[in-house]
Amino acid sequence: MANMSLKKNPMPSQDPNVRNKNFDEVALGYTEEMAIDEAKRCLNCKNPKCVNGCPVNVHIPEFISKVAEGKFDEAYGVITSTNSLPAICGRVCPQENQCEGQCIRGIKGESVGIGRLERFVADYHNAHGHQGGAPAVPERNGHKVAVVGSGPAGLTCAGDLARKGYDVTVFEALHQVGGVLVYGIPEFRLPKAIVAKEVARLEHFGVKIMTDTVVGRTITVDELMDDMGFEAVFIGSGAGLPMFMNIPGVNYKGVLSANEFLTRINLMKAYLPDSDTPLIHPKKVAVVGGGNVAMDAARCAKRLGAEVYIVYRRGMEELPARREEVEHAEEEGIIFKTLCNPVEVLADENDDVKGIRCIRMELGEPDASGRRRPIEVPGSEFDVDVDCVIMALGTSPNPLIKSTTEGLEINKKGGIVVNEDGLTSREHVYAGGDAVTGAATVILAMGAGKTAARAIDEALSKK
Amino acid sequence: MYRIVRKEALRPTVTLYEIEAPLVAKKAQPGQFIILRVDENGERIPITINDFDPEKGTVTIIVQTVGATTEKLSHLNEGDCLQDFVGPLGKATETEGKKKVCVVGGGVGCAIAYPVLKKFHDCGAEVHAVIGFKNKDLVILEDQFRAASSVLKVCTDDGSYGQKGLVTDALKELIEAGNQYDEVFAIGPMVMMKFVSKTTEPYGIPTTVSMSPIMIDGTGMCGGCRLSVGGEMKFACVDGPDFDGHKVDWDLAVKRNQMYQEFEKHKYEETCNLFKKEAQ
Ligand SMILES: Cc1cc2nc3c(=O)[nH]c(=O)nc-3n(C[C@H](O)[C@H](O)[C@H](O)COP(=O)(O)OP(=O)(O)OC[C@H]3O[C@@H](n4cnc5c(N)ncnc54)[C@H](O)[C@@H]3O)c2cc1C
Ligand SMILES: Cc1cc2nc3c(=O)[nH]c(=O)nc-3n(C[C@H](O)[C@H](O)[C@H](O)COP(=O)(O)OP(=O)(O)OC[C@H]3O[C@@H](n4cnc5c(N)ncnc54)[C@H](O)[C@@H]3O)c2cc1C
Ligand code: SF4
Ligand code: SF4
Ligand code: FES
Numbered sequence: 178m179a180n181m182s183l184k185k186n187p188m189p190s191q192d193p194n195v196r197n198k199n200f201d202e203v204a205l206g207y208t209e210e211m212a213i214d215e216a217k218r219c220l221n222c223k224n225p226k227c228v229n230g231c232p233v234n235v236h237i238p239e240f241i242s243k244v245a246e247g248k249f250d251e252a253y254g255v256i257t258s259t260n261s262l263p264a265i266c267g268r269v270c271p272q273e274n275q276c277e278g279q280c281i282r283g284i285k286g287e288s289v290g291i292g293r294l295e296r297f298v299a300d301y302h303n304a305h306g307h308q309g310g311a312p313a314v315p316e317r318n319g320h321k322v323a324v325v326g327s328g329p330a331g332l333t334c335a336g337d338l339a340r341k342g343y344d345v346t347v348f349e350a351l352h353q354v355g356g357v358l359v360y361g362i363p364e365f366r367l368p369k370a371i372v373a374k375e376v377a378r379l380e381h382f383g384v385k386i387m388t389d390t391v392v393g394r395t396i397t398v399d400e401l402m403d404d405m406g407f408e409a410v411f412i413g414s415g416a417g418l419p420m421f422m423n424i425p426g427v428n429y430k431g432v433l434s435a436n437e438f439l440t441r442i443n444l445m446k447a448y449l450p451d452s453d454t455p456l457i458h459p460k461k462v463a464v465v466g467g468g469n470v471a472m473d474a475a476r477c478a479k480r481l482g483a484e485v486y487i488v489y490r491r492g493m494e495e496l497p498a499r500r501e502e503v504e505h506a507e508e509e510g511i512i513f514k515t516l517c518n519p520v521e522v523l524a525d526e527n528d529d530v531k532g533i534r535c536i537r538m539e540l541g542e543p544d545a546s547g548r549r550r551p552i553e554v555p556g557s558e559f560d561v562d563v564d565c566v567i568m569a570l571g572t573s574p575n576p577l578i579k580s581t582t583e584g585l586e587i588n589k590k591g592g593i594v595v596n597e598d599g600l601t602s603r604e605h606v607y608a609g610g611d612a613v614t615g616a617a618t619v620i621l622a623m624g625a626g627k628t629a630a631r632a633i634d635e636a637l638s639k640k
Numbered sequence: 641m642y643r644i645v646r647k648e649a650l651r652p653t654v655t656l657y658e659i660e661a662p663l664v665a666k667k668a669q670p671g672q673f674i675i676l677r678v679d680e681n682g683e684r685i686p687i688t689i690n691d692f693d694p695e696k697g698t699v700t701i702i703v704q705t706v707g708a709t710t711e712k713l714s715h716l717n718e719g720d721c722l723q724d725f726v727g728p729l730g731k732a733t734e735t736e737g738k739k740k741v742c743v744v745g746g747g748v749g750c751a752i753a754y755p756v757l758k759k760f761h762d763c764g765a766e767v768h769a770v771i772g773f774k775n776k777d778l779v780i781l782e783d784q785f786r787a788a789s790s791v792l793k794v795c796t797d798d799g800s801y802g803q804k805g806l807v808t809d810a811l812k813e814l815i816e817a818g819n820q821y822d823e824v825f826a827i828g829p830m831v832m833m834k835f836v837s838k839t840t841e842p843y844g845i846p847t848t849v850s851m852s853p854i855m856i857d858g859t860g861m862c863g864g865c866r867l868s869v870g871g872e873m874k875f876a877c878v879d880g881p882d883f884d885g886h887k888v889d890w891d892l893a894v895k896r897n898q899m900y901q902e903f904e905k906h907k908y909e910e911t912c913n914l915f916k917k918e919a920q
Contacts, residue, residue, distance in 0.1 A: 350859045352677060352684075352724045360861075389726040391859055395663050418875060419863040427873075428892050430899045434863035440856055445683070453683040453708055453907060454856075455900035528895045575860045577878060 180217035183286030188293055193508040197479050200364045200448060203505060204268075209247070212297040216245035219289045222281055227291060230279035232624045233259050237276060237291055244294055253302040256295060261336050262329065262623060264303060264371045267296025269362060270620050271499045303374055314382055318342035320637045323407035325392045325578070328356020329619045330413030330610025332379060333626030334633075339382035341634055346407070347384060350391040353444060356415055357611075358619070360444040361436070363473050365480070366502075369443075393581040398606060408640070409605045409633045412593060413626060416611035417575030421568050422465065426522030431457065431530030435466070435474040435569035442477050459483045459565030463533045465519055466569030467491065468616075472502040474567045475511045485511045486561060490518040490538050490551040516540070518551065520558060522566055532560045572616055582606070590615060599629035607633060641721035642676075645698055650780045653705045654748055655714055656690070662697030664689075664727045670755035671733030671850065671882055674699065675858045677724035678712045685709050686855045686877075688752035688827075689728060699727075702751030702780070708907040715915060729858045730881045733848070735759045738822045742768040742814060743789070744807050744836050746828020750781050752850060753827040754788075760825075761788040768819065769793070770810045772832070776801035807832065808839045821845050826885060830894050837885030847885035851876045854897060868892055 189205040190196070196203050207215065219241040227237045236255050243252035256263045272278070272292040280288035320343050324331045327349040335345045353359050355372040380386065392398060392414070401407045419434035421427050441447040445454035460483055464475040467489035475485045487506070489496060492515050496503055507513070516538045523532040537557035540549035574591030586594040586602035592615055593608040595601050601608050609625025611617055646658035664674060673688045691700035705714050716722070733756045741760050745753035750771050761767045769789040773779050774797050786792050793810040794802030803810055811824070824847045826836040833849040840847045853865045853876050860878035867874050870887035874880065 350726070351857060352726070389724050390663065391726060391729065394728055395667060395726070415861075418860050418878075421863065421866070421873060428866065428868055428889075428896065430895060437856060437862040437864040440862050445856070446681070451681050453681055453712075455683075455903040455907070457899070528892070575878070577860060 179220060180214060182218060185218075185287045185290040185293070186211045186215040188290075193505075193510070196365065197476070197509040198482075200480060202368050203365050206300055207293055207297045209249075209301075212244055212249075212294060213247060215290050215294060216241045218282060219245070220281060226279040226281055227276045227289070230274075231276040232620045233627065235260050235276070235295070240298065241289065241291070241294060244298060249298055249301045250305075252298045256298060260623070261333055262375055262619075263295050264299035265329070265358065265367060265375065266620055266623075267292050267294075267299055268367050268371075269499075271618060273500045275620070303371070311381060315340060315342040317344055317383070318638075320344065320640070321346070321405075321407045322633060322637070323348060323401045323405070323410045324413065325398070325410065326350075326356060326413040326415055326610075326612070327354040327376075327386065328413055328415050328610060328622060329358060330612075330622035330626040331356070331411065332375065333623040334411045334413065334607075334609070334630045335384045335626075336379050336382065337627055337630035338633060339379060339384045341630075343634075343637075345384045347386045348390040348392050348396070348401075349386065349388045351444065352388050354386055354388065356413075360440045361470065361473065363439065363443055363477055365476070366473065391577070393577040398578065398582040398585075398603075402605065408637055409607065411599075411626070411629050411633065412578060412601070412606065412608040412612055413610045413622070414575060414578055414612045416572040416616045417591075418573050419568065420570045420573055422519060422570065424519060424521055426524060426530075427568075429522055429524040429528050429530050431459070431524075431564055432522055432566045432568065433457075435464070435470045435567050436572070438474050438567050439470070439477065448477075448481065456481075457565060459563075461563040462486070462565045462567060463488050463519070463561055463563045464567045464569055465489075466571075467496040467498060467515075468569065468571070469498045469502060471569035472498045472506050474569050476506055476509060478565070478567065479509055479511060483565070486563070487511055487513045487515075488517055488519060488533070488535060488561075489513070489515045491548065492516055492540065495548055514561070516551070518553070519566075523560065530564055530566055532562050533566055534558055534560050574612065574615070578612075597628075598632035599625060600632060605636070641723065642725035643721050644716055644718050647716070647718050650702065651778055654702060654751075654778070654780055655705070656700060656702050657713075658698045658700045659722065659725055660697060661699050661725045661727075664725065665692045665697050665699050666694045668692035668699060668728045669732030670735070670759040672728035672730050673858075673881065674701065674725055674727030675729060675855065676713075676722050676726075678709060678716070679723050682712070682723055683709045684724070684856055684858070686729070686852070686858060688850070690751045690755060699725075702748060704748040707904050708911040711908065711911050711915070726858070729877055731879075733759070733825070733850075733882055735763050735765070738763070738765045740766040740768075740819070740821055741823045741825060742770065742811065742819070742821045744811055744824060744826040744828070745769070745771040745785075746807055746826075746832040747773060747778065748780075749828030749832070749850075750785070753825070754781055754784055756825060756827070757785065758788050765822075766790055768814060768821075770795065770807045770814070772796070772807035772810075772828070773801075774798070806835070808835045811836060811839055815840070815843055815845070823848060826850075830890070830897065833885060834888075834890040834894070837888070837890070841886050848882050849885040849888065850881045851883055851888065851893065852881065852897075853893060854899060
């Protein structure tokens with residue numbers, strides 16, 4: 178009998194006033210009982226809308242019915258037949274716009290907690306190991322493929338190809354593997370141990386990883402193919418350079434990009450006392466922007482002891498961040514200053530930031546993106562007293578690979594041009610993820626990695 | 641891991657390291673830099689490539705001990721390994737097509753200036769050089785500079801060696817003496833590069849400087865290395881490190897580099913105390 182409760186089983190979480198002072202994971206995960214109870218809310222639809230909402234078409238009703246039966250390991254098998262990183266997706270997918278956004282139960286009441294169940298299944302699997310030992314490693318097929326970048330796009334492409342027997346090497350510029358999953362998304366949202374587990378799984382399948390290797394500098398795409406014998410290259414190099422506002426004062430001491438702030442905290446662990454990497458410990462911070470990146474930066478600043486404002490030019494409804502992140506941020510005491518936009522950063526005689534001047538906005542007609550365009554209210558400027566400004570305004574593509582790879586076609590926005598198979602304008606060179614689309618989502622990057630892996634397999638197995 | 645195959649103290653606080661990094665050695669060009677991490681908890685610090693040997697697969701760097709990370713590094717010995725060593729980063733210095741140049745180096749900046757000077761020399765340019773140090777005890781690479789330049793002026797702040805005074809004075813003398821430079825290339829502390837640029841500006845001599853802002857990734861991801869050049873925002877790790885010295889907003893660059901000063905001072909003391917304790 179289905180569970181007809183209109184509400185999702187709530188996620189057990191650390192108390193907001195405790196967690197806003199530590200970096201431990203906020204959401205603690207369902208127990209087995211909660212997972213089974215939640216799974217019973219699924220109607221096992223004949224025509225499951227939820228699956229259409231998922232960019233990699235996880236067989237949602239199938240895995241959920243396994244959960245309802247308590248067969249968690251089988252559920253894991255169902256999920257991983259289309260999604261190789263469920264512990265990560267269950268935590269960071271914007272489910273409200275994807276799978277859960279389409280769930281039939283969401284029409285009257287709350288949708289099934291698909292993401293939470295996915296996370297539960299993956300965590301259960303990681304905690305209890307694989308029944309029947311580690312999966313068999315396929316025989317090598319003798320084809321060599323290079324993957325540039327170890328974010329979700331690169332990891333997925335590498336994993337899929339390695340499972341098919343390809344000899345895959347991942348080249349990563351940083352000293353750690355995982356892309357945004359390790360340098361951007363904070364520990365309290367995605368524990369780094371989970372990413373490390375996924376990477377270990379890839380290594381189990383024979384994927385080789387070369388960190389400290391910047392493609393375009395240490396080695397070029399052409400050298401990978403001509404000198405090192407890679408038959409195909411997948412570029413998953415991510416989104417690139419952070420954007421700053423073109424307003425007076427953006428270079429004062431105390432103005433930094435969310436990427437810099439988050440990298441210091443996540444990749445360099447600068448919040449821990451034994452790290453050698455410096456970090457500012459501001460008293461009052463304005464974070465400019467309204468996406469996931471802004472929420473992460475704000476919540477990190479809060480954990481360092483600051484009073485934090487989010488400054489966003491549209492309204493609460495329009496915040497592009499995952500709903501859950503906004504709710505968590507509010508619970509943790511982040512103050513939202515929506516419908517306002519910075520016009521100037523103010524500093525003292527030493528160039529140290531002492532405030533930010535904002536102007537109020539109102540929403541006008543919808544623009545090309547379908548969102549209502551914010552318009553300045555003349556004469557409404559006001560100053561907010563802060564000693565740090567963090568810009569989370571998105572990124573523009575990194576020119577490094579484009580400028581060192583001849584014949585690689587780039588679109589107007591700087592993204593790499595690919596066809597439906599992920600193939601670029603260069604033969605045997607594929608690309609996907611943020612490097613193609615600009616800043617998007619983990620699951621879309623994974624989807625692109627998958628598509629390219631399939632196309633690479635088709636092209637090389639014909640050889 | 642990246643092994644130190646040679647370590648040589650040039651001065652008490654200036655050390656040369658030759659490091660095994662075959663891929664970097666194969667690609668290195670004068671003017672480029674690397675980023676290293678000493679250990680697992682280490683900071684990523686940028687250091688210019690002083691020399692490289694593609695056959696041997698090694699890269700040489702010259703590092704001045706100024707803070708926690710460089711102090712830690714100085715305690716490593718031949719045979720020890722660095723956790724990370726990535727590069728070559730940044731754009732190579734443009735040395736083609738110059739007939740007569742003057743290379744100005746300040747302090748450890750000379751270590752960076754040297755490969756650039758040598759490349760100008762190898763490209764067939766007439767090379768003059770001005771190198772400056774605080775005092776006699778800090779002079780480095782004098783012989784190498786002399787071998788690759790037709791005019792060399794060595795300056796010390798206190799007059800304990802060579803000509804007394806600042807590099808800008810010596811540079812001005814060379815210009816006033818009628819030397820027509822296609823380019824002046826300055827590397828050293830930010831303030832020195834600023835004043836070299838101010839010196840050449842009235843004469844309209846194109847001046848290139850090698851900027852050293854705060855960096856983390858060095859690949860164009862964090863935006864920490866941003867500078868204002870000719871009113872535009874530039875990222876030193878991908879757009880530089882070389883920039884037109886007449887266009888750099890110097891005051892801003894100098895101030896931004898002080899952003900983490902308090903932390904750095906504290907960490908340096910902590911690290912030194914740790915090594916003292918170990919020694920006891
Ligand atoms: C702070 C933050 C929070 C986010 N939160 C969410 C969220 O909650 N949910 C969600 O779905 N999405 C979120 N996103 C977006 C999501 O993380 C990205 O869309 C996704 O990571 C893109 O994956 P990717 O593999 O294309 O690139 P990335 O994850 O950016 O990885 C690219 C990798 O390539 C490496 N690289 C770059 N250039 C080179 C080179 N020349 N040579 C070698 N290696 C190179 C980089 O160092 C990096 O490791 C967030 C992003 C950020 C920054
Ligand atoms: C592109 C580039 C090339 C460089 N090449 C060399 C080189 O060849 N040899 C060398 O010895 N150093 C070089 N530097 C400087 C070197 O990176 C710093 O000395 C190092 O990061 C200091 O680390 P630390 O932890 O020991 O000291 P910190 O504690 O970080 O700093 C101690 C002191 O040094 C100053 N300082 C910190 N970073 C820099 C910097 N980037 N530039 C100037 N002063 C700084 C601080 O303000 C402080 O007063 C270069 C820097 C850049 C950006
Ligand atoms: S991968 Fe993401 S979108 Fe797909 S079912 Fe899982 S949580 Fe939903
Ligand atoms: S739409 Fe909702 S109820 Fe239907 S199968 Fe999907 S998760 Fe279950
Ligand atoms: S060092 Fe991070 S962008 Fe240049």
